[in-house]
Amino acid sequence: SQQGEEDPQALSIQEGENATMNCSYKTSINNLQWYRQNSGRGLVHLILIRSNEREKHSGRLRVTLDTSKKSSSLLITASRAADTASYFCAAYRDDKIIFGKGTRLHILP
Amino acid sequence: GAVVSQHPSRVICKSGTSVKIECRSLDFQATTMFWYRQFPKQSLMLMATSNEGSKATYEQGVEKDKFLINHASLTLSTLTVTSAHPEDSSFYICSAGDRGLKHYGYTFGSGTRLTVV
Numbered sequence: 598s599q600q601g602e603e604d605p606q607a608l609s610i611q612e613g614e615n616a617t618m619n620c621s622y623k624t625s626i627n628n629l630q631w632y633r634q635n636s637g638r639g640l641v642h643l644i645l646i647r648s649n650e651r652e653k654h655s656g657r658l659r660v661t662l663d664t665s666k667k668s669s670s671l672l673i674t675a676s677r678a679a680d681t682a683s684y685f686c687a688a689y690r691d692d693k694i695i696f697g698k699g700t701r702l703h704i705l706p
Numbered sequence: 707g708a709v710v711s712q713h714p715s716r717v718i719c720k721s722g723t724s725v726k727i728e729c730r731s732l733d734f735q736a737t738t739m740f741w742y743r744q745f746p747k748q749s750l751m752l753m754a755t756s757n758e759g760s761k762a763t764y765e766q767g768v769e770k771d772k773f774l775i776n777h778a779s780l781t782l783s784t785l786t787v788t789s790a791h792p793e794d795s796s797f798y799i800c801s802a803g804d805r806g807l808k809h810y811g812y813t814f815g816s817g818t819r820l821t822v823v
Contacts, residue, residue, distance in 0.1 A: 632814075639712075639799060639816035640750075685749060694740060694801065694812055696750040 609703040616673045618700040620686030630687045676704045710802045712815025727785045727818045729800035736802035739783035744797040790822040
Protein backbone atom coordinates (compact mmCIF):
# COMPACT_ATOMS: atom_id res chain seq x y z
CA SER A 598 0.00 0.00 0.00
CA GLN A 599 1.18 3.53 -0.63
CA GLN A 600 1.76 5.92 2.19
CA GLY A 601 1.89 9.21 0.40
CA GLU A 602 -0.08 11.21 -2.07
CA GLU A 603 1.68 13.87 -4.06
CA ASP A 604 0.18 16.82 -5.78
CA PRO A 605 0.22 17.93 -8.38
CA GLN A 606 0.55 14.71 -10.36
CA ALA A 607 2.15 16.65 -13.17
CA LEU A 608 3.68 20.11 -13.29
CA SER A 609 5.08 22.11 -16.20
CA ILE A 610 6.92 25.36 -15.53
CA GLN A 611 9.28 27.68 -17.35
CA GLU A 612 12.99 27.35 -16.76
CA GLY A 613 14.04 29.67 -13.97
CA GLU A 614 10.76 29.50 -12.11
CA ASN A 615 10.30 27.76 -8.79
CA ALA A 616 8.59 24.38 -8.57
CA THR A 617 6.64 23.29 -5.54
CA MET A 618 5.43 19.77 -4.95
CA ASN A 619 3.39 18.61 -2.01
CA CYS A 620 3.08 15.28 -0.29
CA SER A 621 0.58 14.07 2.27
CA TYR A 622 0.85 10.88 4.25
CA LYS A 623 -1.47 8.87 6.38
CA THR A 624 0.30 7.63 9.50
CA SER A 625 3.05 8.79 11.81
CA ILE A 626 6.55 8.55 10.40
CA ASN A 627 10.16 8.44 11.53
CA ASN A 628 11.33 10.52 8.63
CA LEU A 629 10.31 11.58 5.17
CA GLN A 630 12.52 11.43 2.14
CA TRP A 631 12.36 12.90 -1.33
CA TYR A 632 13.72 11.15 -4.39
CA ARG A 633 14.14 12.03 -8.03
CA GLN A 634 13.78 9.57 -10.87
CA ASN A 635 14.67 10.30 -14.45
CA SER A 636 12.63 8.41 -17.01
CA GLY A 637 13.34 4.70 -16.87
CA ARG A 638 16.19 5.12 -14.43
CA GLY A 639 16.90 4.43 -10.78
CA LEU A 640 16.20 6.70 -7.87
CA VAL A 641 18.35 9.51 -6.61
CA HIS A 642 18.03 10.39 -2.94
CA LEU A 643 17.57 14.14 -2.62
CA ILE A 644 16.92 14.95 0.99
CA LEU A 645 15.72 13.42 4.25
CA ILE A 646 13.84 15.29 6.92
CA ARG A 647 13.30 13.79 10.34
CA SER A 648 9.98 13.90 12.12
CA ASN A 649 11.30 16.43 14.64
CA GLU A 650 12.51 18.80 11.93
CA ARG A 651 10.36 21.42 10.22
CA GLU A 652 12.53 22.63 7.39
CA LYS A 653 15.67 21.57 5.62
CA HIS A 654 17.73 23.00 2.79
CA SER A 655 20.10 21.46 0.32
CA GLY A 656 21.34 23.65 -2.51
CA ARG A 657 18.30 24.70 -4.54
CA LEU A 658 16.05 22.35 -2.61
CA ARG A 659 13.93 23.28 0.37
CA VAL A 660 11.82 20.73 2.17
CA THR A 661 9.26 21.42 4.85
CA LEU A 662 7.49 18.98 7.11
CA ASP A 663 4.29 19.57 9.04
CA THR A 664 3.61 16.54 11.18
CA SER A 665 0.36 17.98 12.51
CA LYS A 666 -1.00 18.08 8.96
CA LYS A 667 0.96 15.01 7.87
CA SER A 668 2.30 16.86 4.90
CA SER A 669 5.58 17.85 3.32
CA SER A 670 6.58 20.09 0.47
CA LEU A 671 9.57 20.15 -1.85
CA LEU A 672 10.57 23.45 -3.39
CA ILE A 673 13.05 23.60 -6.23
CA THR A 674 14.22 27.14 -6.84
CA ALA A 675 15.50 28.55 -10.12
CA SER A 676 14.53 25.43 -12.04
CA ARG A 677 16.71 24.07 -14.83
CA ALA A 678 16.02 21.80 -17.77
CA ALA A 679 17.94 19.05 -15.97
CA ASP A 680 15.37 19.12 -13.17
CA THR A 681 12.84 17.48 -15.51
CA ALA A 682 12.06 14.19 -13.78
CA SER A 683 9.58 12.47 -11.51
CA TYR A 684 9.77 13.33 -7.83
CA PHE A 685 8.60 11.02 -5.08
CA CYS A 686 8.16 11.47 -1.40
CA ALA A 687 8.75 8.39 0.71
CA ALA A 688 7.75 7.87 4.30
CA TYR A 689 9.94 5.82 6.61
CA ARG A 690 8.07 3.97 9.31
CA ASP A 691 8.25 0.53 10.90
CA ASP A 692 11.47 -0.26 9.04
CA LYS A 693 9.83 0.31 5.67
CA ILE A 694 10.02 3.02 3.04
CA ILE A 695 6.68 3.57 1.34
CA PHE A 696 6.46 5.79 -1.69
CA GLY A 697 3.88 8.31 -2.78
CA LYS A 698 2.50 8.42 -6.28
CA GLY A 699 4.93 11.04 -7.48
CA THR A 700 4.90 14.31 -9.37
CA ARG A 701 6.11 14.47 -12.95
CA LEU A 702 7.94 17.76 -13.35
CA HIS A 703 8.64 19.17 -16.79
CA ILE A 704 10.82 22.23 -17.16
CA LEU A 705 10.06 24.16 -20.33
CA PRO A 706 12.96 25.92 -22.10
CA GLY B 707 28.92 7.08 -0.17
CA ALA B 708 26.97 3.86 -0.05
CA VAL B 709 26.59 2.09 -3.39
CA VAL B 710 24.17 -0.61 -4.38
CA SER B 711 24.82 -2.51 -7.58
CA GLN B 712 21.86 -4.12 -9.29
CA HIS B 713 22.10 -6.54 -12.20
CA PRO B 714 21.03 -7.02 -14.85
CA SER B 715 19.83 -3.58 -15.88
CA ARG B 716 17.67 -5.03 -18.63
CA VAL B 717 16.46 -8.53 -19.32
CA ILE B 718 14.11 -10.03 -21.87
CA CYS B 719 12.86 -13.52 -21.23
CA LYS B 720 10.35 -15.92 -22.65
CA SER B 721 7.08 -16.56 -20.92
CA GLY B 722 7.37 -19.45 -18.49
CA THR B 723 11.05 -19.02 -17.72
CA SER B 724 12.60 -17.71 -14.51
CA VAL B 725 14.71 -14.61 -14.10
CA LYS B 726 17.08 -13.77 -11.28
CA ILE B 727 17.90 -10.21 -10.31
CA GLU B 728 20.86 -9.48 -8.05
CA CYS B 729 21.37 -6.62 -5.69
CA ARG B 730 24.75 -6.10 -4.00
CA SER B 731 25.83 -3.56 -1.44
CA LEU B 732 29.39 -2.67 -2.38
CA ASP B 733 30.77 -0.80 0.58
CA PHE B 734 28.45 -1.47 3.49
CA GLN B 735 26.60 -4.30 5.12
CA ALA B 736 23.00 -4.41 4.06
CA THR B 737 21.13 -5.89 6.95
CA THR B 738 17.83 -4.99 5.27
CA MET B 739 16.86 -5.10 1.62
CA PHE B 740 13.64 -3.90 0.06
CA TRP B 741 12.35 -4.95 -3.33
CA TYR B 742 10.05 -2.68 -5.27
CA ARG B 743 8.17 -2.95 -8.53
CA GLN B 744 7.27 -0.01 -10.71
CA PHE B 745 4.89 -0.02 -13.64
CA PRO B 746 5.16 2.68 -16.31
CA LYS B 747 4.30 6.15 -15.06
CA GLN B 748 3.43 4.80 -11.65
CA SER B 749 5.09 4.88 -8.28
CA LEU B 750 7.20 2.24 -6.60
CA MET B 751 5.24 -0.47 -4.88
CA LEU B 752 6.95 -2.30 -2.06
CA MET B 753 6.94 -6.02 -2.74
CA ALA B 754 8.90 -7.44 0.16
CA THR B 755 11.39 -6.75 2.90
CA SER B 756 14.22 -9.10 3.65
CA ASN B 757 16.60 -9.19 6.56
CA GLU B 758 19.87 -11.06 6.25
CA GLY B 759 19.48 -14.67 7.28
CA SER B 760 15.70 -14.47 7.64
CA LYS B 761 12.77 -15.21 5.42
CA ALA B 762 11.43 -12.27 3.49
CA THR B 763 8.27 -10.50 4.57
CA TYR B 764 5.95 -9.99 1.62
CA GLU B 765 3.43 -7.21 1.21
CA GLN B 766 -0.19 -8.08 0.82
CA GLY B 767 -1.02 -9.30 -2.65
CA VAL B 768 2.54 -10.30 -3.56
CA GLU B 769 2.92 -14.00 -4.30
CA LYS B 770 5.86 -15.35 -2.34
CA ASP B 771 6.10 -18.47 -4.48
CA LYS B 772 6.36 -16.39 -7.60
CA PHE B 773 8.80 -13.79 -6.36
CA LEU B 774 11.50 -15.68 -4.49
CA ILE B 775 13.78 -13.53 -2.38
CA ASN B 776 17.05 -14.71 -0.94
CA HIS B 777 19.18 -12.63 1.40
CA ALA B 778 21.82 -15.11 2.42
CA SER B 779 24.63 -12.65 3.02
CA LEU B 780 25.07 -9.09 4.22
CA THR B 781 26.03 -7.93 0.76
CA LEU B 782 23.76 -9.85 -1.57
CA SER B 783 20.05 -10.24 -2.08
CA THR B 784 18.37 -11.84 -5.06
CA LEU B 785 14.87 -11.69 -6.47
CA THR B 786 13.82 -14.54 -8.72
CA VAL B 787 10.71 -14.12 -10.82
CA THR B 788 9.55 -17.67 -11.41
CA SER B 789 7.49 -18.79 -14.39
CA ALA B 790 7.41 -15.24 -15.68
CA HIS B 791 4.42 -14.00 -17.65
CA PRO B 792 3.97 -10.82 -19.70
CA GLU B 793 2.11 -9.16 -16.81
CA ASP B 794 5.31 -9.47 -14.75
CA SER B 795 7.01 -7.09 -17.14
CA SER B 796 8.00 -4.16 -14.99
CA PHE B 797 10.86 -2.18 -13.51
CA TYR B 798 12.23 -3.83 -10.37
CA ILE B 799 14.34 -1.83 -7.92
CA CYS B 800 16.12 -2.94 -4.80
CA SER B 801 17.05 -0.82 -1.84
CA ALA B 802 19.59 -1.67 0.80
CA GLY B 803 20.23 -0.32 4.22
CA ASP B 804 21.99 -0.92 7.46
CA ARG B 805 19.59 -1.09 10.38
CA GLY B 806 22.11 0.72 12.47
CA LEU B 807 21.92 3.66 10.11
CA LYS B 808 18.27 3.45 9.23
CA HIS B 809 17.56 7.10 9.87
CA TYR B 810 20.01 8.13 7.21
CA GLY B 811 18.07 6.78 4.29
CA TYR B 812 18.45 3.72 2.18
CA THR B 813 20.44 3.36 -1.03
CA PHE B 814 18.71 2.25 -4.19
CA GLY B 815 19.97 0.13 -7.02
CA SER B 816 19.68 1.39 -10.59
CA GLY B 817 16.81 -0.95 -11.36
CA THR B 818 16.13 -3.86 -13.68
CA ARG B 819 13.74 -3.57 -16.58
CA LEU B 820 12.15 -6.96 -17.14
CA THR B 821 10.30 -7.68 -20.35
CA VAL B 822 8.53 -11.01 -20.67
CA VAL B 823 7.62 -11.96 -24.22
